[in-house]
Amino acid sequence: MSQATTTDSTSADATASIDPAALPGGVPVAAPQGRRPGSRWIDDWRPEDPDFWRDTGAPIARRNLILSIVSEHIGFSVWSLWSVLVLFMGPEYGIDPAGKFLLTAVPAAVGSVLRLPYTFAVAVFGGRNWTIVSALLLLLPAVPMTILLEPGISYSTLMVLACLAGVGGGNFASSMANINAFYPQRLKGWALGLNAGGGNIGVPAVQLVGLAVLATVGAAYPRLVPAVYLPLIVLAAFGATRYMDNLSAASNERGAMREATRSPHTWIMSFLYIGTFGSFIGFGFAFGQVLQIQFAEQFATPIDAAYLTFLGPLIGSLIRPVGGHLADRLGGARVTFWNFVAMAVGAGTVWYASVERSLPLYLVGFMALFVFSGIGNGSTYKMIPAIFRAKAAEQVAAGVDPVAAERRSIRLAGALIGIAGAVGAFGGVLVNIAFRQSFLTSGTADAAYVVFIAFYAVCVVVTWGVYRRPGSRLPGV
Template sequence: MTAPAPTRRSGRWIERWDPEDERFWEETGRRTANRNLWFSVLSEHIGFSVWTLWSVLVLFMGPEYGLTPADKFLLTSVVTLVGAVARVPYTFAVAVFGGRNWTVVSASLLLVPTTAAFVVMEPGTSFSTFLLVGLLAGIGGGNFASSMTNINAFFPLRKKGWALGLNAGGGNVGVAAIQLVALAVIGAGGGPRVLLGIYIPLIVVAAVLAAFFMDNIENVRNDTGAAKDAAKDVHTWIMSVLYIGTFGSFIGYSFAFGQVLTNQFGRTPLQATYLTFMGPLLGSLIRPVGGRLADRYGGARITLCTYVAMAAATAVLVVAGMQKSLPLFVAAFVVLFSLTGIGNGSTFKMIPGIFQARALAEGLEGEEAVRYGRRLSGASMGLIGAVGALGGVGINLAFRQSFLSYGSGTGAFVAFLAYYAVCFALTWAVYLRRTAPATRATASAEAKPQLSYVEV
């Protein structure tokens, strides 16, 4: 007996979708989910490239543009801020319009900031104009939230770590991709408009492919109650703090790495670009590995170990900055980028597991527990993603202040080291300190389900 295929209606809507049913998943669900995953990755990839566009464009902007290092850090901070804020409405747009429909719309919207940048990118343009166009580029950051919410609905809980890690990692590669394309453009003697001219047709391709090959899921309905419940849940905000440390670091360093090399170590834009792409590339590619490790060993354990390693790498960066050792600095920065990728994968794996644990603690079972966990985890992902991206704003502002005060980024790295210590303590205290055996003993004594996060 074969599993029933997903039931469809017009407009590429799937009316029946049950990935937790293993027979449904193996016989019909996996193929559909994977197809949506790959085209989601493409759209999110282009979105990340547009969002981080200005981390590359500021390297093109020499003295003739009249911008100081502080101006450039402020510009990239504004872009990061808008991308973070956009993640909240983008999360709920999936439920309003459908995952496939919103992917088409959000991909098409990327034409606005790229075209605007193409028009204004020349010496003599005012700083306020650059800030306004940078605000537009921030919408590229919203694509991550809608993409993750959409893909979260397609995969069963046991596959979410790998699927969400792959989706996010493929998107994050857009950061490295635009830096590599910029490297080729600079090396060939081209200007910023050449770079923008390459990406405009790619945006059109991503939107068209999403329209033809992606699906909407009928039972992912707009639920404002889910948003309110997620916002009231303390774990949404705890995970936001942890995600600031992982993704906030990734996106913040992606925007700032090139500027740190040019301002602190005197690298030219071409020399800086030769080095900057390595960190985002490795951090992106390793994100699915973080998700897979979390699937196997538990997201909380992997997250805890990641913060220890991130703190160690940051300490090396402080030493390298004080000794003015460029090779040590670059090596430590690339390692730190890789660790942020692992942490990104493990933290996002934790989210569905946490809300599934809450469902069980409420006494829910079977499909009812699955629906509860999927409902709150999908809503919380947008909030967590938005707050986490605000970490990128903080990193760029910290670098700006550090360069204004000390002439280097060392002061900022000391602050980041302290933050990673806080995240380590929070992960251990909330998600690992209460062990599963102790929880079971308490549950037996009280004859009611108790929360256990040690396996999330």
């Protein structure tokens, strides 16, 4: 039976290197030197070896995936806190709609910037170790919010608290880079989709917490929403400490991120991810405010909007693994192409409903946007390892050593996941800025919807031109 070689307090003298011949279907990994005892490093990891995966790899990967989802879920909830808290802020806070959109845009911006260093952190510290640290960092925004949020607080203080909430946005990148290394190629779409979908559910989860607070004690106590997450953050850190592992294979070689930036596919996939994840997180942050402003007669109180706010992010989160599964079966590029077509139609429906003041049609269009942004999140992330896998096959055909080609594909895929996650998250900022500017100039969100339609149309053309056009598509993408 295959066994994973783990560096712990009883096996600190792990083999310094692993014979490539002993790794059928896998990549030889040099065992790191100088690991501290008890750090739970696994040095022998061969997910592409069927025997190893069946006997040893799958249970370990599943355990780490579950704990990763839990931590990422709480991170998303903390990141999304301001999509809920702005609903509590009535006239006594003295903040206009433009100011509220800025409060929801700031965490998205900070989170997008943090995703790059969070991706590096997995390589430097290990997936388990960084999950512990990143979970505890969520206390930085949650504790002061619990203490300070009340009428009379200055807008500058609110902006600082909104910036701190951005740390929750970084968890996604480190979690995805870590889980990508645990699973074999044939299961990456499913595993990454499940990991991301479970994390994304943190957006509707925090909105449900906000709804519960509004329904029970009213809008006077926004501080109760972050307070709910204080014990959950501590439990997530404890779970990672007790049950997760570090993978030596996840430690990127020097220059992986720099090498990935030289690939045009890095920037193409980052652009497409703006259209999927950027839409999901941007709409998730803004949906409640847009409802309150654009349909004020139907949503006179915060709780009226809160009843609907969570539905879109919930649907988009739950369906993300479906996008990964469809991409596994049909190909990521095919699913992504038709998904952007559907998103353009959804945005067109929302625009038409807004002009006609039809709330039912408006909700149908927005729910469609959440559904297809979720599917697109899964399909685009499936494309990332598939692109570099196809490039590795080309290199092997040209005479490059298969082990070296596969190692390089894993390195570059992990790096691209971090870059695309960061750039895609910035799409959430752009969505909120588009809404803010549209309301400032015309009093409605109609101009923003036109921009979204045009952007999705460009994504359709890019996906077809690079990955779907006959003669230009990479095999298996």
